[in-house]
Amino acid sequence: MKIGKAADLSGLTVKTVRHYADIKIVSPAVNSQTGYRDYSEADVAKLQFVGKARRFNFSLEECRELLSLYEDQARPSREVKKLTLAKIAHIEEKMQELASLRQQLAALAEQCSGDDRPNCPIIEELSN
Amino acid sequence: MKIGKAADLSGLTVKTVRHYADIKIVSPAVNSQTGYRDYSEADVAKLQFVGKARRFNFSLEECRELLSLYEDQARPSREVKKLTLAKIAHIEEKMQELASLRQQLAALAEQCSGDDRPNCPIIEELSN
DNA sequence: CCTAAACTCTCCCCCAATAGGAGGGTAAAG
DNA sequence: CTTTACCCTCCTATTGGGGGAGAGTTTAGG
Numbered sequence: 001m002k003i004g005k006a007a008d009l010s011g012l013t014v015k016t017v018r019h020y021a022d023i024k025i026v027s028p029a030v031n032s033q034t035g036y037r038d039y040s041e042a043d044v045a046k047l048q049f050v051g052k053a054r055r056f057n058f059s060l061e062e063c064r065e066l067l068s069l070y071e072d073q074a075r076p077s078r079e080v081k082k083l084t085l086a087k088i089a090h091i092e093e094k095m096q097e098l099a100s101l102r103q104q105l106a107a108l109a110e111q112c113s114g115d116d117r118p119n120c121p122i123i124e125e126l127s128n
Numbered sequence: 129m130k131i132g133k134a135a136d137l138s139g140l141t142v143k144t145v146r147h148y149a150d151i152k153i154v155s156p157a158v159n160s161q162t163g164y165r166d167y168s169e170a171d172v173a174k175l176q177f178v179g180k181a182r183r184f185n186f187s188l189e190e191c192r193e194l195l196s197l198y199e200d201q202a203r204p205s206r207e208v209k210k211l212t213l214a215k216i217a218h219i220e221e222k223m224q225e226l227a228s229l230r231q232q233l234a235a236l237a238e239q240c241s242g243d244d245r246p247n248c249p250i251i252e253e254l255s256n
Numbered sequence: 257c258c259t260a261a262a263c264t265c266t267c268c269c270c271c272a273a274t275a276g277g278a279g280g281g282t283a284a285a286g
Numbered sequence: 287c288t289t290t291a292c293c294c295t296c297c298t299a300t301t302g303g304g305g306g307a308g309a310g311t312t313t314a315g316g
Binding site: 054 | 303304305311
Binding site: 261263267270274286 | 287289290291292293294295297298299300302303304305307308309310311312314315316
């Protein structure tokens, strides 16, 4: 099938699917007459797989790794779990960072009257 | 002073300070003889201000707004508080999203034996 | 059968916020 | 006076795409 249908079936945009072909995440056959990309059912399954992994916050590089594990019928599940745990750790790091920022900003906002007066503890803090 | 010292004093890299000049976040005077940027004490204060706001996760566009409030002695503190609360809300949204991802990934990881066997619930979930 | 719309191709620019480096001019220290 | 340290502009890359031009292809309708 052509790229438009593959994109529809995988829930991705044509732009994105083309990008994945460019960087060899999912490489379809190519019609040498027209230059049109030709996607198989298996290609679409891979696109769906990558789409889902992306929604789980895996980077494209990580998707590439997951995809090669997905294709390897003999993969040890240890490998997949390792990637997943690393991703969880990364997410937790990010969350900690955000929690700290939120706490600091909330403390500042609380001290700020938020009215017409120019006096502002937030600006003062940023000025130090 | 020249850009190197301004960068040191503000805790930013020369590259970053130059970029901020390019996009008019902090615009120093320019020596027309040499083309060297010439930073005042006030410019350095602005760079420090932006650096701190960046560490609080404000985007450069938001920094631009904060900076104009910083420079406006008559600003209503309401404006600053509004930006800060919006930033807090944005951070909380991101945290929720990450919490959901973490929960889903953790549930998957827990079901995965993580050994030599190819059977892997994580890959299976991503394949659906 | 022919035309027009829908689709596809490549190529280039754009976003945020920097980092790295080439190639060339300037300043300050020995 | 030379070396080193610094500064300049311009180009490239990063991540994960989006937008659009200009050209070729396919498909549907009349």
